[in-house]
Amino acid sequence: MDARFLGTAELAEVPSVAVVVDVMRAFTVAAWAFGQGAEKIVLAESLDEALALKERHLDWVALKDGPPAPGFDTVNSPGLLRSMDLAGRTVVQKTTAGTVGALAVREAPLVLCASFVVAGATARLLRTRGSGTVTFVVTGEDGRADEDLACAQYIAGRTTEPGTDAAEFLRRAAESRAATELAEGVRKGVHADDVALCLELDRFPFAMVATQENSLTVLRPHAVPAP
Structure with missing residues (x-):
């Protein structure tokens, strides 16, 4: 496998396979939403689009970065989301970095969204696809x-x-600026367990695949059996 590591702004062409990574916290939160029973996650381009989708679908659950805000049901925190029953629900997610990165590569033939909690399943899916x-x-x-x-x-x-071995990679994540800001309360809409939950390796057995559905970018879990 030939791996390239780029920031969202560095994307000059549509990749054949894209793995969009946001550990703290967008795609840890997305995995927890599926773990709590969500059927799908719609990735919104803006806060206004997220609210508009929520207004059209009152049973959908809208979440965003930062502190709570009118019209949104919750915030982008795995610690807060884990207590919600999302069985069969659709979640609308808008974040500062993760959803932006996923939307930037939405035209790619294969788009995976990832964090440590789904790392193993993501790697297995890439391996089985022979990317x-x-x-x-x-x-x-x-x-x-x-x-x-x-x-x-x-x-x-x-x-x-x-x-x-994951140890060194998890150490780097634990010592990152994002982890420090979450732990110190610099970022808003935070649960005390968020950092620990973001560093939990392979908690979920699925990868997360984003596809286009009726002009929306939709994330769904994709089961990948362990060997």
């Missing part, structure tokens, strides 16, 4: 977020070498 060139989109901090780069590099390594 040649894979573009890992590092979404945080304009492509410089070390927690996202560490996760991307870990998934790339585990795709070719299933026994790749």
Whole structure:
């Protein structure tokens, strides 16, 4: 596998396979939403679009980065989301980095959204697809977020070498700027367990695949059996 690691702004062409990584917290939250029973996640381009979708579908659950806001049901926090019953629900998600990165590559033939909680399943899916060139989109901090780069590099390594040790990659994520800001309360809409939940390796057995459905970018879980 030929792995490329790019920030969202560095994308110059549509990749054949894109793995969009946001560890803290968009795609950890997305995985938790599926773990809590959500059927699908619609990735919104803006807060206004998220609210408009919510207004048209009153039973959908809308979430965003930062503090609570009118019209939104919750915030982008795995610690808060894990107590919600989302069985059969549709979630609308708008975040600062993760959803932006996914929408930037929405035309790619295969788009996966990833974090540590689905790293193993993501690597297995890439391996079974026999992917040649894979573009890992590092979404945080304009492509410089070390927690996202560490996760991307870990998934790339585990795709070719299933026994790749996660310890050093998790350490980098734990010491990242994002982890520090979450732990210190610099970022809003935070639960005390968010960092620990974002560093939980392979909690969920599925990968997350984004496709186009009726002009919307929709994320769904894709079961990938362990070997």
